[in-house]
Structures are given as C-alpha cells and as structure tokens.
Amino acid sequence: MTIKSEHTFECGDSIALKAIQYSARWSEETMCFKANLYWNNKKIAYVENQGRGGENRITPAMPEHRKLFSEIEKKCSDELEDSDLSFWCTEQVAKSVFAKQLKMRVLFKEAGEKGQIIEVSWKGVKKVTSEHVERVRKQHPDATVLNALDFEEAYKVFSTI
The missing domain is CATH 3.30.390 (Enolase-like; domain 1)
Known part of the structure; x- marks a missing residue:
C-alpha cells in the first residue's frame, strides 16, 4: 500500500x-x-x-x-x-x-464505543495477507478490522481513538 x-x-x-x-x-x-x-x-x-x-x-x-x-x-x-x-x-x-503498521500487522478496533485498537502480528511474518485478516475477523466477528477498510477510513478510525 x-x-x-x-x-x-x-x-x-x-x-x-x-x-x-x-x-x-x-x-x-x-x-x-x-x-x-x-x-x-x-x-x-x-x-x-x-x-x-x-x-x-x-x-x-x-x-x-x-x-x-x-x-x-x-x-x-x-x-x-x-x-x-x-x-x-x-x-x-x-x-x-x-x-x-498495516503492512506488518492486522489492526482492529474492539466492538463498542470505547473499543481499543488491538494489533496482531505473527512471528516471521513481514507482510500480512488476506488470510491473516480473515483469521482475525473470525476470532473477533464484531470488531472493525482496519486492514479491510479503505486507507483514509482506517486512518480516521485509528486516529480518533
């Protein structure tokens, strides 16, 4: 990106x-x-x-x-x-x-108004793939996965926390 x-x-x-x-x-x-x-x-x-x-x-x-x-x-x-x-x-x-950060980790916002940004990384992974994003989506179905959003929208979510 x-x-x-x-x-x-x-x-x-x-x-x-x-x-x-x-x-x-x-x-x-x-x-x-x-x-x-x-x-x-x-x-x-x-x-x-x-x-x-x-x-x-x-x-x-x-x-x-x-x-x-x-x-x-x-x-x-x-x-x-x-x-x-x-x-x-x-x-x-x-x-x-x-x-x-989005290239190397999956970032997601926990569900709810006061949800925090959580980052998930994997040892040895230098670039996340759609499989990594889907894995996090399955584990946290109510969360907003920033990697799956348009960049400007993801940045807005990230910067308003």
Missing part, C-alpha cells in the same frame, strides 16, 4: 512530503522524523522534528526558497481544513507510519 503524501490546491499548485524517515526509538513527546518538502515537484525544504515535544523545523533547501514560504503557508491555512503547513507535514508522517 503506497500512500501519497501530497495535496493539490485549487489553483493547481501541489505540495508533497517525500523520503519520510521516522524513528519510533527517538520519539518521546512528538514523532521523530526527517522528510523532504516539495512544491510543484521541486524540493524546496527539509522538515524535521527531534521527537522531544518541539515544533517541526522547516529549513529551505536553497536561500531563494524562503520567499515561497509565506505563499505556501497562506495557501495551506486557506485550503487545508483545520491545518497549517507544519501540522500537514506531521499528519503525512503519521499516515506513512500507519501504512507501514
């Missing part, structure tokens, strides 16, 4: 986060990550967070890219629902990490 970490604005401009590197080991209060930020398919910045609770640091790839940031941040605050550029980047990293 490949997740596109990109958004196209009404005017046709696009923003994308690529080469996302995430470290669960170094994530304390926030996600520890590094990534490249692209504007209309040109790398314009590096985005990183050290995972210690601070804000994302967005550093222009070239000095002349600084001018673009006020334009980009305005477009993000105007068009991205309840978001700004930094938050959007964090959300894309979170989606990337979630997509990797």
